[in-house]
Amino acid sequence: MALTEISVGKAFPGAVPKSEGCVLEMADDGSLACYIQMPGLNRAERQAFKKSFFRYGYLETGTTPPIAVWVWMFPPPLNPMDVNFNASIVTQKAIDRYFETENGQVKNMIMFYLLDGQILQGLKMVGLEPDAVRLFQGTIRKQRGLAEGARAEDYVRALDGVYAYSTEELFEMAVKFKK
Secondary structure, eight states: OOOOOOOTTSBOSSOOOSSSEEEEEEOTTSOEEEEEEOTTOOHHHHHHHHHOOSEEEEEEOSSSSOOEEEEEOOOTTTOOEEEEEOGGGSOHHHHHHHHOOBTTBOOOEEEEEEEETTEEEEEEEEEOOHHHHHHHHHHHHHHHHHTTTOOHHHHHHHHHHHTTSOHHHHHHHSEEEEO
16 A cells, blocks of 8 residues: 655645635544645744644534534634534445544544645644544434435535534534643
């Protein structure tokens, strides 16, 4: 198996989000990656990403299907960011691997990629609080339980309700954690 080189300041070797914002993906090995697309990044924004966030929140909506929302409280000028996750579009293999424990511990690592178009501007691995991961896993279980009967338009409808709120309002509604 060949390793892929990933270098800051160079083109990212995989697919990147086309529009500004965050995308959360789960790979078949159960790992999580958050891709942050920010066209026109400046030095101060790159530094804020490098400093990282010290607070974050997790929110599960009361909708059917429930929406999983993470809120990352990056410092200015990068500002807070939110991202949702839809487990119904992830393979069962990925979900099974994500739920595996290591020495009784949940998998709590997430890789962040900061992108300006195709160019990687920053990357960092962050360990999430195990309680936050368990909340996320609970939402995944609920989403997967509905996956058979859930329709894509139901997810979009529920998601539209989430984004009637600002990122800051979502954070206020979320269970808060410190890094």
